[in-house]
Amino acid sequence: SSETLSSTTDVKNLVHPYTNLGDHLNKGPMIIDRGEGIYIYDNHGKRYLEGMSGLWCTSLGFSEERLVNAAIAQFKKLPYYHLFNSRSNTPAIELSAKLLEIAPKNLSKILYANSGSEANDAAVKLVWFYHNAIGKPEKKKIISRLRGYHGVTVASGSLTGLPANHLHFDLPIDRILHTDCPSYYHGAESGESEEAFTQRLINNLEQLILKEGPETVGAFIAEPVMGAGGVIVPPEGYFEGVQKVLKKYDILFIVDEVICGFGRTGMMFGCDTFNLQPDIMSVAKALSSSYLPISATMISQAIYDKIAEQSDEVGVFAHGVTYSGHPICAAVALETIKIYQEDNIVAHVQEVAPHFQKRLHALASHPLVGESRGIGLIGAIELTQDKASKKPFDSSVKIEKRVQENVAKHGVLVRGIRNAIALCPPLIITIEQIDELFDSLEKGLDEVLEDIEK
Numbered sequence: 001s002s003e004t005l006s007s008t009t010d011v012k013n014l015v016h017p018y019t020n021l022g023d024h025l026n027k028g029p030m031i032i033d034r035g036e037g038i039y040i041y042d043n044h045g046k047r048y049l050e051g052m053s054g055l056w057c058t059s060l061g062f063s064e065e066r067l068v069n070a071a072i073a074q075f076k077k078l079p080y081y082h083l084f085n086s087r088s089n090t091p092a093i094e095l096s097a098k099l100l101e102i103a104p105k106n107l108s109k110i111l112y113a114n115s116g117s118e119a120n121d122a123a124v125k126l127v128w129f130y131h132n133a134i135g136k137p138e139k140k141k142i143i144s145r146l147r148g149y150h151g152v153t154v155a156s157g158s159l160t161g162l163p164a165n166h167l168h169f170d171l172p173i174d175r176i177l178h179t180d181c182p183s184y185y186h187g188a189e190s191g192e193s194e195e196a197f198t199q200r201l202i203n204n205l206e207q208l209i210l211k212e213g214p215e216t217v218g219a220f221i222a223e224p225v226m227g228a229g230g231v232i233v234p235p236e237g238y239f240e241g242v243q244k245v246l247k248k249y250d251i252l253f254i255v256d257e258v259i260c261g262f263g264r265t266g267m268m269f270g271c272d273t274f275n276l277q278p279d280i281m282s283v284a285k286a287l288s289s290s291y292l293p294i295s296a297t298m299i300s301q302a303i304y305d306k307i308a309e310q311s312d313e314v315g316v317f318a319h320g321v322t323y324s325g326h327p328i329c330a331a332v333a334l335e336t337i338k339i340y341q342e343d344n345i346v347a348h349v350q351e352v353a354p355h356f357q358k359r360l361h362a363l364a365s366h367p368l369v370g371e372s373r374g375i376g377l378i379g380a381i382e383l384t385q386d387k388a389s390k391k392p393f394d395s396s397v398k399i400e401k402r403v404q405e406n407v408a409k410h411g412v413l414v415r416g417i418r419n420a421i422a423l424c425p426p427l428i429i430t431i432e433q434i435d436e437l438f439d440s441l442e443k444g445l446d447e448v449l450e451d452i453e454k
């Protein structure tokens, strides 16, 4: 059949990102055929509620006609133009005004790219360029966090604090350092209060800066809520303490809003939810509801001014890619933000998130669940063999994969990551659909529990 043929061709031709390629060779792909609202259908016609918005990204679901129409209109008018050498295009210009209208107030300039990785890569280069420009060329180290995820380019993959992204790639590059992950569940010492844990992490950050020499540390990067590291919501007071340390040593703050941006945490940006004052902010994914690839690195006027001066000396600002500010991608992103505003997506998230969080937190009493955590419409459950000791399952049990597969049988896609199950549904999800998601998740968990107890 044509299905078997395309499966065979896939296995024959493709290198799949983040895939156990050995397993893939045996089992073949799950082929997604079409989407409707928050649901997708595979090539056998089976329907799934997309509990992960693809890769934490399709905030408006899979069939928003307005985005399709915005793309088609721009396609017909001007399918491509670039922003190099002072050229511009109207969608890129209009999108920049829209983005700055909603972004944290001290951000005032925008550099476009195609992916979150590139946006963070640009952030690294901007930090380096800026410190050269202000006569502090030694201030180049960037501190990231263990379990943080910032992408896969050589620089952004170095920022990422997950072992698999470094192993076999000879990363991180030097100048990129990692400090603690703010997960109380994983990182607390025995008997340590959450407050003491938070203070210890802030002290550790300061100690790292002092050890390296504050004159060598240029920036700190963080996701407001860590996504791919397991959905880690920072404890109370964490970012307040971190920002004080950064200010004290004159260190720039890069906020990676690639997942948190555009309503995910219950405010327009994670910066709003956690009161963050970024010097640089990266966005991607929900910027266009991921209908087309586009990302942006937003910077403060102070950084921009220095970079503009320096580029005058060199002759140009020598960074950017062929598709920076691509007009069709920009037109779709512009329409996406208009929808967020017109439909008041933030108000919708605030309305349905309490139910999402209630169902999520109810799972904490399940025998397989050590912790449930989340904010807004993002969350995770941590799977454990033993609630008291928090002992994870042996990796040979493949616990998160088993849960993921059982839940999929019940028509819901969730993502297993490192002993945890992540949830990040489209922001347009309704209360009834939230129940559908959690009902299937519970069924899947119960089946795996039964299976393990046998």
Ligand code: PLP
Residues within 6 Å of the ligand: 055, 056, 114, 115, 116, 117, 118, 120, 149, 150, 151, 152, 223, 227, 228, 256, 257, 258, 259, 284, 285
């Ligand atoms: N930053 C965060 C917080 C992400 O979650 C991701 C991707 O998941 C990235 C950066 C990298 O984005 P991309 O995959 O578009 O390069």
